[in-house]
Amino acid sequence: MARVLFDLLRFNREFTAGIILLGFVVIFAGLSFVSPYPPNDSYVVPFDLPPSWTHLLGTTSRGQDLFWLLTFAIRNTLLFGLTVAVISRILSLTIGLIAGYAGGIVDRILMSINDTFIVLPLFPILVLFYFVMRDSMSWVLLALVMACLGWAYDARLIRSVSMSLRTREFTETSIFSGMPMRQILVQEHLPFVMPIVFSTTMNNINWSIGLEVTLSVLGFTDINTPTVGVLIYWANQHTALVAGVWWWIFFPVALVIITFIGLFLLAVSMNEFIDPRSRLSRIGN
């Protein structure tokens, strides 16, 4: 395993770049544990200062040091995105693979559940959830709800791939050789859907973070927990974009972009690593 990693780092420039970018973001998020300022206290430094050596990323109109504030925000946002992604991936993979493989009545039942989740409009549900949860609303709760609402679309995608895999020869061979379903799905089909899983994971993280920002922009958020969305919320409350406090928006967005490019490069290199083309040749032999 270590050897593989080392080789990847050495020979795969995309992997290296991805690791460096993500490492940077993770270290940055980790700095929140040594922040000199509590994240919710305002007016602890002079406000509206542009980036400088004393305040690397400048200060907000609320008198917060953006550098330290952002360490909290990116940490919470990443945790949020990952929580949603992991839970929803487990759901969508299980349901997608089983439905596609099993077909028939199992497929029909699973897809009925799946479609119900697809057709439910997200926004009213999330907002009403916000109203009902009220004071106990937190990002963990929101992550759970979004995970429950965010798996269906990808499950359908995975199902369609799984359906076509079901018709492939090697599946038939496996069935004839007496492999149990679980084994076929995990060992034979999973590698083929992995590229889709990687890309949908990124899309999913992107979707959940984007939705978090949208809800924040509209004000349906717990403003006591700093996330990228809450940062933008406060920037909006101070009309930062027209007031010329561009750094308040720019740096959070830049950090999100760095995270995603890192994830993208990682996904691309991982796809190449477990390239089904090479796997296929192995099966062929």
Added chain:
Amino acid sequence: MRILQSLALLAIAWAFDAPAYAQGSISDLPRKQTLIVENPEGTVKNAGWFNIWAVNAGGQSTGLHQLGMDTFWYIDPNSGVDGVWDNSLASEKPIYNADFTEMTVKLRKGIFWSDGVEFSAADVMYTIETHMKTPGLRWSAAVQVNVAGITAPDSSTVVFKLKKPNSRFHALFTVRWNAMWMMPKHIFEKAGDLIKFAFDPPVTLGPYVVHSYDPNGKWFIWRKRPDWQRTTVARFGEPGPTYVAYIDPGPPDKRVIAQLNHELDIIHDTSPEGMFTLAKQSKTSRGWFKGFPYAHPDPTLPMVIFNHQNPLFKSRDMRWALALLIDMKAVSMASYRGAATISAIGVPPTGRYPEYYHEPMEAWLKDFEIDTGKRKIKPYDPTVGKQIADMLRPSMGDQIPTDPKEVAKAFGRGWWKPDQQAATELLERAGFTKRGNEWFTPDGKRFTIRITVEGDLRPVMTRAGSMIAQQWRQFGIDATTVVAQGSLLDRRNSGDYEVIISWAVETWGGHPDLSFFLDSWHSQFIAEPGKPQPPRNWSRWSHPELDKIIEQIRSIGFDDPKGIELGKEYIKLVAREMPTIPLMAYNVFTVMDETYWTGYPNAETAPYTDPVPNWANTKYMMVKLKPTN
């Protein structure tokens, strides 16, 4: 090929549209004769609905109640064009009998509806009788509770017989933001079911009629009536703008951009930072004050409202302790960037109230003492307003006035001195204990406070709430904010909160009578926990002394000088009891662009009305506006 074709078509269309676009966002109207105003209602769902008497079926401040409606009297939130009180459809003030069971109204003659029918006592009779027999109209309940009958001895006199004595019955017909408007009998009597009647196009009594509107509710354009001379404002001259457009300009940042592009003459409200940007970048933009703090102080008093049906806030000492933990300078900076007009007492420091109440109360406040259990302290610091001005002067320079009078007008006078020692003593006296850095309630639980704020609809209040939470937190109370968004009204009305940042005090602004909000603070109206509380005593606080004051106010006339004395008694009572912590005026960053129009109201030379454009009182602004050369 087809793509190229459509592109070419698009380019042609653009070429057609672009030159026109350069002249502005409105097609086919002379920009120089058009006033473009923000309607804070945003996008109106049901644009084609102008029947304002059906509750909330359509828009209100789409120009409809500013330019189209009229009623007996107007009270100005500031000084008024010709005094605070204006007889509009009425020709005199209300005439009551001795025991306030009858009100006579003399009507102005020569006023016409926009379709040429003359306004008369028949319209008033129709309006009142319709409301008496039709439930579910906007003012049905108010009429049914009060009116026993109405008669019209002649075509320009109406007499209301009241069910019980009411010395403030005329308030129903006196515009402060809005009031009960008069209906055109000749239209409505043929309308069938009034609740289902859209009244499109509206027949108006005001100086404008609807010119056109967006079916999707983003804009409404009004045109000056050719017979504007036959409307009530004609007494003050001809309305300046031929056209007035009330539009939804979008979020605060966009309003700023729109005014920088000179496509929005009056911004209703923006953030303090948006205001500063405009002041810096646009030579033609101005606020109510020429310089800092720019904003118009609305006659409302944002405050920290405790829920008095929550046992936690039972103790006066504890409420006072929480007040002494607030550093008003920091709250002013956090919420308004210092552009706040603060008030320590229970009436807003706006309109003419500083001269009625704040100035005369100053001496009493300086001597006012509270007992912390260990000692007596004088909590009032008369220099807080000045301190805020001094704090801002280094960065704002000349914009900050130095004359103490101007400072008091712009920033307010004093406030309570932050005093953690006294707060500790008061909390201890109320049975609270401190362990380590954390405070605990008398029954041993962690002292937590959830401050409910409205969210992005009123950013400055959210910002104030966050700052107060921070100050309480730093003292060892577990205080956080909760954004209520759309549920704020429900939570406030049903008492579903611990502490809320909102206002329970609103006044006429120009007139010293306090009944506008105070009458509803009588203990007779306090709802049971969980049941909705009628406006405006959101804190559900009651006090026998307060009831006595209210009853005395009810028994005297509207203009009785004793009213001010009773008002001062109320102020002393709430200073002692601290049922809510008054903060400051609700300052509205109404920004006016003088590129096309001049003559807007302002604090220094022309405080003739409120520029905040959703007030029906802004109809007086139209006659003062002149085109810029």
Added chain:
Amino acid sequence: MHGYPAYLIGRLGQFLLVVFIGINIAFIVTHATPIDPVEQTISAATQYGATSPEAIAMMRQSLKELYGLEGTLLEQYATFWRRIAVADFGPSLSAFPTPVSVLIWRALPWTVGLLTVSTIITWCVGNLLGGLAGYYLRSRTLRFAGILAMALHPIPYYIVAFVLLIVFGYLWPILPLSGGSRMNLPHEFSLAFIGSLALHSILPILSLVLGGLGGWFMGMRSLVSNVVTEDYVVYAELGGVSPRRILGSYVMRNSLVPQVTGLAMSLGAIFTGAIITEQVFGYPGIGTLLVAAVHVGDYSLVLGITTVSILAVSLAVLLIDLIYPLLDPRVKVS
């Protein structure tokens, strides 16, 4: 019955089930709102003007009667389904007595127009770029394009939209700031109106395309890299078929199948509107209506919009499922 007809019937049954469950969940969720439309109406009507407390209680009662909120939840549920049967959602509670369907119809054309165009553009461009990038894995330009698309993708849509607005509405003011067309321009079939319509839609569409590109790009890229490994592609490569033809006739065509599903669902999902787009660009549409309705507890209106959206998405999914076996012969109808 066997084959397609049986599949068809089974699938239709699933459709009806999904719609039924979906609408029921929507009913429960919308009625769970703690916001009382009557309180909202009263507050809005009495917020700034003179009010007497006695009158409020009376007003509350008569509004409840007027809005028909007197019955139990069960009675409201029965009424709701009776109305659905005749495609009626009852009166809106925040614009009483105007029917919910009238409000929805007024906003719908804007939403459908804007979002159909932008979704299709995004889909075409995203898939084309993604397909190319997935096939020509080694191309430097395409790798760069990939990174660019991925860099653009995570920028919160609100920021994309607002930056575009500031650039083209203020710094270089060549495009209108707000609205669906110029004010005071009658909505009719004229060159001026259509031109104005097109001009006002440029920024919203551009922002939606920029914001949505990355998703399709990423999906297509991985699908293509998956299809490339299939036997027929390998044989075609070995057989010397030109890469262009392989890409066009084999790879793209087969990879597109799941993407078509995605497109159909995205098109179905446009019926809740583009909330942030409408907010930032002041564009008329369903999203603004929905947010406003949620804020004032107008559950009739929320439920109306939600129901339309549920129907649209399930129809899209149904159509795709019905066409799917015809498109992809490998999928046997079971």
